[in-house]
Amino acid sequence: MKRTKIIELLRGELVGQQVNVKGWVRTRRGNKAVAFIALNDGSTIHNLQVVADLANFSDELISKITTGAALSVDGQLVSSQGQGQSVEIQASQIEVLGTADPQTYPLQKKGHSLEFLREIAHLRPRTNTFGAIYRIRHQMSIAIHTYFHERGFIYFHAPIITGSDAEGAGQMFQVTTLPLEATPRLQDGSVDYGQDFFARPTSLTVSGQLEGEMAAMALGAIYTFGPTFRAENSNTARHLAEFWMIEPEVAFYDINDNMDLAEDFIKHCVRWALDHCWDDIQFLSEHFDKELIDRLRFVLEKPFKRMTYTEGIEVLEQAKAAGRKFEFPVYWGADLASEHERYLVEEHYQRPVIVTDYPKEIKSFYMKLNDDGKTVRGMDVLFPKIGEIIGGSEREADYEKLRLRAEEMGVPDKDIWWYLDSRRYGTAPHAGFGLGFERLLLFVTGMANIRDVIPFPRTPRNAEF
Incomplete structure (x- = not known):
């Protein structure tokens, strides 16, 4: 008999029919006459x-x-009393495909901490x-691809191994085949x-943006969606060494077009989550974050506030003057803390809120310089x-301005000659942004630690599994 997934059986359309279901036991309870087995196959939160x-059934089978x-x-699907x-299924035949020793299986019917x-x-x-x-992570991936595909964006695969530091921060994992115990020297x-x-020196990429810009200069509108890496020694609830980034790049866009795209895109993702992940979101809201659903709806209900960095600093300074305490200093030129x-x-x-027009000293070399020369x-x-x-x-679409900014930020011409080249041949205004996939998942799931929204987190001193 062909297997039917639990999510399909729970719709009730096959009541009265003989079905086969496969899955893992969550719990077993009952008495001397009957056993009630909660089965889950991963297709839904529900058992x-x-x-x-x-x-x-034999005692030997039931004991397993x-x-x-x-x-x-195998059994008949019936309406539950x-x-x-x-x-529920009235079982006529049960086969144990794999046992789990109750003495050693770590996921027993009790609460387990996220740390454990x-x-x-x-x-x-x-x-x-x-x-x-x-399941939410899967649905958010589908939401992202659907959004860009329906709007004519090309999915572009940027390299994972690179010779350039897109962020200019130097926090990159080096890629080498040289023997570390006897590295050849000049x-x-x-x-x-x-x-x-x-x-030549090469590293794992921190961003697909630079290569994405090259594609946008030919294809018009592209997006990358892939793994990125940052060797930042930050052991916090918001940082990973390996994470996924979504990075659209669009030719002929200015900053205002970019803001419109970002707001529409993020609202699409949140709306998709509410429409396609309701049972899972409801479960996470009940168990981890009572305000989750209200916060998701909050994002959809209001237009985003747009303001300059200077206006933001003024608001923060006024709040501080009125007695609001901040751990980190507030002054023009400081990077905004969380x-x-x-x-x-x-x-x-x-x-x-969308904040624009940051001081040039705290942003990357490739951002377009405003007429004030400061932001x-x-x-x-x-x-x-x-x-x-x-x-x-x-x-920044101007060749000379871009070259000078890269020089100021310590990015050598020899590492980005090809990037500078694009400003010499048919340069055009263009814009883009990056969305950290795990940051999006933190918001959509209500989880507090980024290690809990990626299957196998990579953090300082941890590369297990």
């Missing part, structure tokens, strides 16, 4: 109850049906919590990269609870 008349065991069950489920579950990340997808998170003591695989961003969103404007056409989208969720800019 399917299997009712087994013990007169029809413990939490974590994998089963194949009990509370909590609309249908990180230690067994290979098993945590079997919990209700992480099943919900990973006469001056420096590493002889001529003997390395690529014959507490500043959240104050603007959650307390002052009570809506998502650049950068933009950050700020969300409740998260702070910055999107960062982007109108890109």
Whole structure:
């Protein structure tokens, strides 16, 4: 008999029919006459109850049906008489596909801390919590591809191994085949990269933006969506060493077009989550964040407030003068901390905020310089609870200005000659932004730690699994 997924059986359309279901045991309870088995196959947050008349099954078989065991069950799907489920299976045949020793299986029927579950990340997808998170992660991926595809964007694959530092921060993982215990050296003591695989220093990428800009200059509108890496020694709840980025780049866009795209895109993603992940979001709201659903709707209900960095600093300084305490200093030229961003969103404007026109000293070399010579056409989208969720800019299209800014920021011409070249041949205004996928998932799931929205987190001193 062909297997039917639990999510399909729970719709009730097959009541009265013989079906086969396969999944893992969540719990088993009952008495001497009957066993009630809660089965889950990952297709939904909800379990399917299997009712087994013990007169029809051996004690040996029933003893193997413990939490974590994998089963194949044949039986009739019937309307349920009990509370909590609309249908159940009256089992006629049960096969134990895989046992789980109850003495050692770590996911027993009790509460487990998220910290403990990180230690067994290979098993945590079997919990209700992480099943919900990973289904939402899948749906958000579909939402992203759907949004751009329907609007004529080209999905562009930027390289993961690169010779350039897009951020200019130097926090990159080096890629090499040279033996670390006997690295070849030149006469001056420096590493002889001529003997390395690529014959030059290379690293894992921190962004696909620079390559994405090259594609936008030919294809008009593109987006990248792939893994990126940053060797930043930040062991916080908001940082990962390996994470996924969505980066659209659009030719002939200015900063205002970019803001319009960012707001429309992020609202699309949130709306998709509410439309396609309701059961999982409701579960996470009940167990982790009571305000989650209201916060998601909050983003959809109001237009985003748009303001300059200078206006934002003025608001923060006024708040400080009125007695609002901030841990980090507030002054023109300082980078906004998460507490500043959240104050603007959650307390002052009570809506998502897009901040533009940052001081050039705190932004990347590729952002277009404003006429004042002090600020650049950068933009950050700020969300409740998260702070910055999107960062982007109108890109500098002038060859000489871009070259000088790169020089000021310590980015050598030899590393970005090809990027500078694009400003010599048919340059055009263009803009784009980056959305950290895991930051989006933090917002949509209500989880507090970014390690809990990616299957196998990579953080300082941790590359387990």
